[in-house]
Amino acid sequence: MSKTYQQIARFLTQNPNEVAVHSVNAIAQRCGTHASSFVRFAQALGYSGFKDLQLLFQKRLETAAPGFEARIRALEDELVNRDDPTDFGFLRELVVKDIAALQSLLDDVDPAQLSYAADLLSEANTVYLVGQLRSAPVAEFLRYMLTMIGKRCVMLDPSGGLATHMSKTMTKQDVLVAVSFRYYATEVVSIVHEAREKEIKTVAISDSTLSPLAKSADAFFAVPEHRHTFSRSIAAPSCVAQAIVLATAARLQSGSAHPEIPIVTQV
Missing domain, CATH: 3.40.50.10490 (Glucose-6-phosphate isomerase like protein; domain 1)
Structure with missing residues (x-):
């Protein structure tokens, strides 16, 4: 794959829940590339367009456990201070993300x-x-x-x-x-x-x-x-x-x- 396609492939596999619920423009922005590249990527895999590929991620989400981002938001809500500008905020952010990542292991590890x-x-x-x-x-x-x-x-x-x-x-x-x-x-x-x-x-x-x-x-x-x-x-x-x-x-x-x-x- 080209470097752009490799970048897209990594984003799709590591953020399947986001791919399922966001528009191609929003996904492309998060990935740091152009929406048209996502369309061409899907077509290179044999799909008619990106929406056709996105259906796979949407079907997966119907039965999937809560995603990483959802866990982070829930934990941030529990910890109240979501945008802490202090030095302690660095620790808070790391702890929240690590808790979510550790919880994800129970779903991801075979x-x-x-x-x-x-x-x-x-x-x-x-x-x-x-x-x-x-x-x-x-x-x-x-x-x-x-x-x-x-x-x-x-x-x-x-x-x-x-x-x-x-x-x-x-x-x-x-x-x-x-x-x-x-x-x-x-x-x-x-x-x-x-x-x-x-x-x-x-x-x-x-x-x-x-x-x-x-x-x-x-x-x-x-x-x-x-x-x-x-x-x-x-x-x-x-x-x-x-x-x-x-x-x-x-x-x-x-x-x-x-x-x-x-x-x-x-x-």
Whole structure:
């Protein structure tokens, strides 16, 4: 796809409820492109026009759970102060969006994918981890938790330019866990694609089903970002990461219904 069509595709997949209820002009304005581009995009997919494509999103909305934007508005109403100009307003806005994003996980995460990811990690000889730029904290969090439950793991550290070379030591008995969001780190994408070619199982956490990680992952978790701003939070992907490790811990700790990650003073 052209860059414009890629931009439109990302907006459609990450904002399906807005696409269902707004006019093409309003949607185009939110997306930052021209309405005519949306019409041509729909026609390129075989639809007569944008309204024909929009029907799919409207049918989905008839049975869908409340969307991200609706949750934000409801939470803002509960917290009263919707336009807080103070420094504390930054915290309030982040908290509101994170609560809505975390609630969305219950609708968006496939339970079967979560179970499959935990099976892969628990059975793996070694878990390799990779995440760069804004994704790095999530990968580091995974390393900490996996180490605490006694699972052997290796961080593919980009320092010294060794990440891709370290990844070549992976075998079919290992599992790769990759975390990447827009704009996707080239090295991470390359490592994931190479793992697929070597038939190494991969668990990926990203921001969209259009992510370059999606086509190579065996277990994939899309955590959409609904605002492309400086203050993009990692609360939701970190929650997904922790859920995967807890499910893995339950398998490693003799099927415990209450798996634990011991704190440092307990180790």
